[in-house]
């Protein structure tokens with residue numbers, strides 16, 4: 001069957017794109033390499049829908065941090081020497097985009113997309129009656145030094161005029177919002193509270209979308225890795241896998257961090273690389289009620305139902321799926337320094353460890369839209385914001401492909417920029 005659309009990748013981006021297209025009446029097929037959907041980077045992320053975090057990671061000063069990480073095995077942001085050749089060109093663009101003007105351009109466009117995206121995600125959850133461990137109590141970003149507090153305030157002051165909701169809290173107000181922080185109150189100078197941001201389980205969202213898609217006759221082919229494209233007179237007309245070929249009017253690549261490798265043979269060069277991150281999930285660990293980000297530790301702790309998840313670190317190391325204890329131990333240390341009482345006595349053996357590969361674009365903006373190759377579009381590069389941005393990115397792409405009229409400004413995300 002020639003589908004209207006087929007999507008390579010069944011993570012947050014692929015499933016969301018399929019859902020947005022199907023809602024507009026299109027027939028959709030998903031081709032996923034793993035044995036099920038949502039099993040790669042969308043599986044055990046920090047679970048935060050956080051518009052406040054729209055600023056790309058290449059903020060001014062990142063070069064010094066990355067270079068010093070070469071000598072520090074426990075650094076939260078870690079550049080590995082063996083990754084140099086594969087990220088050299090990307091790295092130069094990443095650093096170039098850390099200048100104030102491009103950094104702000106990316107931040108404000110990401111924020112606008114995130115703000116809309118969260119509203120779409122809300123609407124989807126409601127229309128599908130999703131049970132995904134959602135906690136709508138807002139999100140807390142704690143600060144341990146005046147410098148950190150001032151830096152966060154500077155960013156939020158820039159975002160407030162474009163609609164951003166934020167409350168600066170002193171230490172007492174912070175502890176009132178999240179009583180589990182009381183044991184470290186003397187280490188805090190305050191926090192920022194974002195009432196519109198929230199947390200939910202991204203994998204459960206993937207599974208809920210999968211069910212809705214199948215109920216509406218979306219074909220989801222798992223365990224099938226796309227190895228190339230079928231072309232006719234330069235137009236992409238389908239996808240090749242080891243076993244079969246599949247045709248569609250339009251093929252969308254939403255293969256996370258692997259998107260760049262897939263489209264490169266077509267002459268498309270997307271400045272997109274994997275940035276590895278880890279999480280530890282603890283079962284039956286009640287207590288904390290709010291998702292909390294600690295910028296100083298580059299860590300996030302999120303209650304998801306009766307589970308507590310700590311996630312963080314950024315490693316520039318290619319697609320290395322290993323889970324070494326020396327990289328996981330600092331994550332446990334981060335949890336212990338945010339919630340020393342709740343995490344007392346916990347060891348790595350009490351946790352389910354996981355790693356994923358954030359699809360990080362060099363300029364901090366996702367790639368959403370048609371490419372210069374007829375019949376081919378992409379939806380990738382959402383980096384550390386993929387859960388936050390998935391519904392909005394999908395709605396934007398569906399509008400671009402089906403009506404060319406969008407409610408979200410699309411230029412900044414043009415894959416051919």
Ligand SMILES: Cc1cc2nc3c(=O)[nH]c(=O)nc-3n(C[C@H](O)[C@H](O)[C@H](O)COP(=O)(O)OP(=O)(O)OC[C@H]3O[C@@H](n4cnc5c(N)ncnc54)[C@H](O)[C@@H]3O)c2cc1C
Pocket residue numbers: 008009010011012013014031032033034037038039040041042043044045046047048049050224225226227254255256257258262275276277278279311312355356357358359379380381382383384385386387388389
């Ligand atoms: C530690 C960590 C914490 C994070 N926390 C948050 C957070 O709190 N909030 C937030 O907004 N974001 C967060 N993120 C980012 C978010 O998880 C990602 O941006 C998002 O999951 C990316 O989704 P995706 O669909 O693009 O990629 P993926 O989930 O990786 O999906 C891509 C899919 O494509 C498939 N695929 C690849 N190649 C092929 C092929 N050749 N053929 C067929 N299929 C293929 C893969 O198997 C995979 O299933 C976090 C990421 C990490 C690592």
